[in-house]
Amino acid sequence: GEDVEQSLFLSVREGDSSVINCTYTDSSSTYLYWYKQEPGAGLQLLTYIFSNMDMKQDQRLTVLLNKKDKHLSLRIADTQTGDSAIYFCAERATDSWGKLQFGAGTQVVVTP
Amino acid sequence: DAGVIQSPRHEVTEMGQEVTLRCKPISGHNSLFWYRQTMMRGLELLIYFNNNVPIDDSGMPEDRFSAKMPNASFSTLKIQPSEPRDSAVYFCASSLDRRETQYFGPGTRLLVL
Numbered sequence: 001g002e003d004v005e006q007s008l009f010l011s012v013r014e015g016d017s018s019v020i021n022c023t024y025t026d027s028s029s030t031y032l033y034w035y036k037q038e039p040g041a042g043l044q045l046l047t048y049i050f051s052n053m054d055m056k057q058d059q060r061l062t063v064l065l066n067k068k069d070k071h072l073s074l075r076i077a078d079t080q081t082g083d084s085a086i087y088f089c090a091e092r093a094t095d096s097w098g099k100l101q102f103g104a105g106t107q108v109v110v111t112p
Numbered sequence: 113d114a115g116v117i118q119s120p121r122h123e124v125t126e127m128g129q130e131v132t133l134r135c136k137p138i139s140g141h142n143s144l145f146w147y148r149q150t151m152m153r154g155l156e157l158l159i160y161f162n163n164n165v166p167i168d169d170s171g172m173p174e175d176r177f178s179a180k181m182p183n184a185s186f187s188t189l190k191i192q193p194s195e196p197r198d199s200a201v202y203f204c205a206s207s208l209d210r211r212e213t214q215y216f217g218p219g220t221r222l223l224v225l
Contacts, residue, residue: 033213042116042203042216043155088155097167098211102155 004103006089011109018076020106022089027070033090034063034074037105043088046074084110114138116217118204124223130192133220136185137206145214146179146189147203155203161187162210194224 005023012018024032030051035043049056049063049072056063062075076083086105093099117136125131137144146158159169164181172179176195181187191198201221205214 030211035216042218043205045213045215048213092211097160097162099157099160099168100214104154 004089004091004101006087006103006106008104009107009109011111012079014079014081014110014112016079018074018079018083018108018110020074020076020087020089020108022072022074022103024070024072024089024091024101026091026093026101027067031092032063032065032072033088033092033100034061035088035090035102037086037088039085046087079108079110081110081112084108116204116206116215118202118217118220120220121218122221122223124225125194126225127195128193129224130190131194131198131222131224133189133202133204133222135187135189135204135217137187137204138215139185141206141208141215142184143207143210143212143214144181144187145205145207146187147205147216149201149203149219150199158189160210167210194222196224198222199224 003025031048033048034046036046037043047058047061049065060077064073086107088105089103090100119134142163144161147155149155158171159179160167161181179189201219203219204217207214
């Protein structure tokens, strides 16, 4: 079955870049997503990338996709304290109705 | 748009009681999803509706859990009887179609004592 893996924790200084990594197993996945969850809130869609792309940039966010290694990363430039949250990677399986498979989430803590 | 609306935001109940969680999807969305989030198991899909019809309920833990979607703008998730291990955050999400981006509600934090 599918299994999306993420590191559990990342600490970064304010102003530095953050890189959150994710590996997935379904090589035929069509879309890969990054969601952000702030304390006490629901999941907020940050960005997504289609599987025929290698990179997508959206303001401070850069998504890199390495299909060969089934590796997805999210880079946050100029990390701010407001970026402290849990970040979830998710893949959309192609062998089902489109079910999303989520990773366990990476807790990002931004320190001054 | 107001986004996905869930109620209540917090629920504290005693073991054995019935719990009903409510969700209003984004207007025009025809797919609705119920998820459960716990520290131990992460985010789990419980059930998925398309055009008000349950399509995949393989994630529903057991018969104590039931979900309905009587119309396009309302869904409920019911737990009867509730147990302490049901304590979790329950999210509702909706999307235009099953393969479109899912938008999440703020969640209901359930504590069963």
